[in-house]
Amino acid sequence: MRPLSIRAAVMLPVFLVLTFTLIVIILTINNHYRTSSQFVGKLLLDDYSQGIELDLRQYLQHPFNANVFVAERLAARLQAAPINNKGLRDYLLSSHTSLYQAMPYMQVLSIGVDANGDYFGYRKNQAGQSILMERSDATQGALRIFDGRTLNANIVYQDSHYDPRVRPWYIPAFNREQPRWTDIYLDADEIGEVSLSAIAPVQVSGEVWGVVASDIKLNAFNRFLSERQQKLGGALFIVDDEGRMIAHSGNSSPSNILHFPNITNNSVLNATINEISADWPPEPEKLGKSFHFDIHEKQGHFYGTVKKSPYRRLFSINGMWWPPCLISCFSKAC
Numbered sequence: 001m002r003p004l005s006i007r008a009a010v011m012l013p014v015f016l017v018l019t020f021t022l023i024v025i026i027l028t029i030n031n032h033y034r035t036s037s038q039f040v041g042k043l044l045l046d047d048y049s050q051g052i053e054l055d056l057r058q059y060l061q062h063p064f065n066a067n068v069f070v071a072e073r074l075a076a077r078l079q080a081a082p083i084n085n086k087g088l089r090d091y092l093l094s095s096h097t098s099l100y101q102a103m104p105y106m107q108v109l110s111i112g113v114d115a116n117g118d119y120f121g122y123r124k125n126q127a128g129q130s131i132l133m134e135r136s137d138a139t140q141g142a143l144r145i146f147d148g149r150t151l152n153a154n155i156v157y158q159d160s161h162y163d164p165r166v167r168p169w170y171i172p173a174f175n176r177e178q179p180r181w182t183d184i185y186l187d188a189d190e191i192g193e194v195s196l197s198a199i200a201p202v203q204v205s206g207e208v209w210g211v212v213a214s215d216i217k218l219n220a221f222n223r224f225l226s227e228r229q230q231k232l233g234g235a236l237f238i239v240d241d242e243g244r245m246i247a248h249s250g251n252s253s254p255s256n257i258l259h260f261p262n263i264t265n266n267s268v269l270n271a272t273i274n275e276i277s278a279d280w281p282p283e284p285e286k287l288g289k290s291f292h293f294d295i296h297e298k299q300g301h302f303y304g305t306v307k308k309s310p311y312r313r314l315f316s317i318n319g320m321w322w323p324p325c326l327i328s329c330f331s332k333a334c
Helices: 006-080 085-102 171-176 218-232 267-277
Strands: 106-113 119-124 130-135 143-146 155-159 194-204 207-217 237-240 244-248 292-297 300-308 325-333
Touching: 006 085, 006 106, 006 194, 006 207, 006 218, 085 106, 085 119, 085 130, 171 194, 171 207, 194 218, 207 218, 218 237, 218 244
Parallel strands: none
Antiparallel strands: 106 119, 106 207, 119 130, 130 143, 143 155, 194 207, 237 244, 237 325, 292 300, 300 325
């Protein structure tokens, strides 16, 4: 074996020391970058999630307050003098038109009358026009949905067994005699969408005369989350305390409430669902707090947080109520 030259013997230790030093520097920088990116990513998530909570609170509070206003104003009119069916239609149409301009995601405004089970409502069709929904003597006691604003319009749907007094949006407000949010329920019309309603009793002379309801469809929540996801990146969704998907920021919209569905074409959203559904609900010490997890995807490195919704507390003021749910706040690439 040929011995090393003096030059090689001197240079080899120097080369090894420099190589080792360079490796240590690279590893240190990489570790520092990873630690810093995790820290920044978590700060961004906390900041974004707080912004989403504020936006969602305002998104819900406006129709709730508007619904209470419609109920109280109608109660004042009834206290002064009786109102006939035409007066109810005119009042509802005027209210629905003005409220929809301010809150286009509020699709339906309706009133159920306790005495006879009459029902009057307006909803927006696909063209953005108000159409009449009514159950009264004028419809022979059947729920009829028209393709226009009046009883002279064409009938597009009829249900002879409909009674608003047994519907999920009527019973809670009538029994508790206070404004509140409903649980999520399935509409009884020809479309059968999933809705959430702000409801308020109409009280006249100390008795509940009827109930006013303002409906928000779950696909409106999807659009709300999708708009914010486009600004922030990642994925955002809302899950209730039983692990049922209420809304998400993906392109596809669930037609029903599913338990952690794999229904989207958003790989980040699917990966996040798979991550949290394996251990749901979160551990008690984490419930109500944000926690973080990593998702390794081809798109990059992601962080996520799941936060408990504060709306049960916020909407319990003055009789307001929001069903318990968890906001699962989005994955964010770093």
